[in-house]
Amino acid sequence: MTCILACGKGEGNDKVNAEIITCGTELLLGQIEDTNSSYISRKFAEAGINVYFRTTAGDNAGRLVLAIKAALQRADAVIITGGLGPTVDDITRDAVSQCTGRKIVIHEDILLNLNEFFKKRGIKMADSNKLQAGIPENSEIIKNDRGTAPGFILEHEGKTIACMPGVPYEMKPMVTDAIIPYLIKKSGEQASVIKYVSLKIAGMAESAVNDLIKDMFESYVNPSIGILAHHTEIELRITAKAANISEADKMLDKVKLEIKKRLGENLYGENEETLCGVLVNALKNKKITISTAESCTSGIIASKLTQTAGASSYYIGGINSYSNEVKTDILGVDPYIIQDYGAVSQECACEMALKCAELFKTDCAISVTGIAGPGGGTPEKPVGLVYIGINYKGAIIVNRFVFSGSREIVRQRAAVMALFEMLKTINRGGAPI
Secondary structure, rough: OEEOOOOOOOOOOOOOOEEEEEHHHHHHHOOOOHHHHHHHHHHHHHHOOOEEEEEOOOOHHHHHHHHOOOOHHHEEEEEEOOOOOOOOOHHHHHHHHHHOOOOOEHHHHHHHHHHHHHHOOOOOHHHHHHHHHEOOOOOOOOOOOOOOOEEEEEEEEOOOEEOOOOOHHHHHHHHHHHHHHHHHHHHHOOEEEEEEEEEEOOOOOOOHHHHHHHHHHHHHOEEEEEEEEEEEEEEEEEEEEEOOOOHHHHHHHHHHHHHHHHHHHHHEEEOOOOOHHHHHHHHHOOOOOOEEEEOOOOHHHHHHHHOOOOOOHHHEEEOOOOOOOHHHHHHHHOOHHHHHHHHOHHHHHHHHHHHHHHHHOOOOEEEEEEEEOOOOOOOOOOEEEEEEEEOOEEEEEEEEEEEEOOHHHHHHHHHHHHHHHHHHHHHOOHHHH
């Protein structure tokens, strides 16, 4: 992703610093998740605007006034979402008025827009909606093309206050189309380019990734490197700031090359690429067919492989062989293997991968058997133990893993690891024997 930015003043650096205030008692009660702050923080980071504080205030005018005054003491820009509706608990306009000493002024053009909004929908506008036409004087209006509540921006003692509705669908374009450009223009600095790339990593723990590139985290400032750990994979974000896109690309490419050298095949993709998507492309490009035999993952792998349109060209079928009877009677696993080694064993996973490819007549197959928990574990076979079998054109390898986490996390980690093991095998041209 690329965006144009300009840097203004901040605490000890050359960036604007902002504080986000979200309004609504429902947020404090946990009835609604605050996605607005996350969205604004992300967009501000892309634009080179620091967010040092995020505050949530309920529908209480006094406490909101305190929150705004505190934010004005420590931030260049105070960004407020919520509280601009037509009801009695929509208090943001009045709170800003109290903090700045500005009167609320009714804007006739906003009233006209409100009337048109309701008229187009065949609805009579309630008198309470007229409150939304009241804006603190000398404010710049942010038009709302998606709802009834306009936003506004004003300057107070050298600080910027920007207010938007709390509905994410209405708020998001105001951030990108109005507030960020306003802050950039206010900063008065020369525009530059900031560009970032996300690197996707599978099959490694966050600590292992950190150990391999720890020196890069510590030494790189521009480009900078950040790490984000998910349950099933690791994401590295590299961010470069430069005079132009070409220069930023060169900076990113240099860092990407070094990280690739260190992480090798564990680095499977970039940005919007998914592990399953990369695997599916490999299957299609090499015209390879695949089938699945799943026990503890019970169809998760099959579901992921068939999310792409036209999946029947590479995915032939699968079996949720949860019970031993299905493993033996339908899949064809030798019952003596289960009797001698158990259903959760290297031998059973190997047999499942073999029989699955034979049954569906596919070039390769994935088998998974394990103990997802929360019960069923023993000292020899603990909860989280999973065997993953990879059958690639008759060559089979089985790997043993012990995953941590809840039952669902263990299942998801096992499914993703199975996809990654298959991708590695295809890229290598076959499973090692």
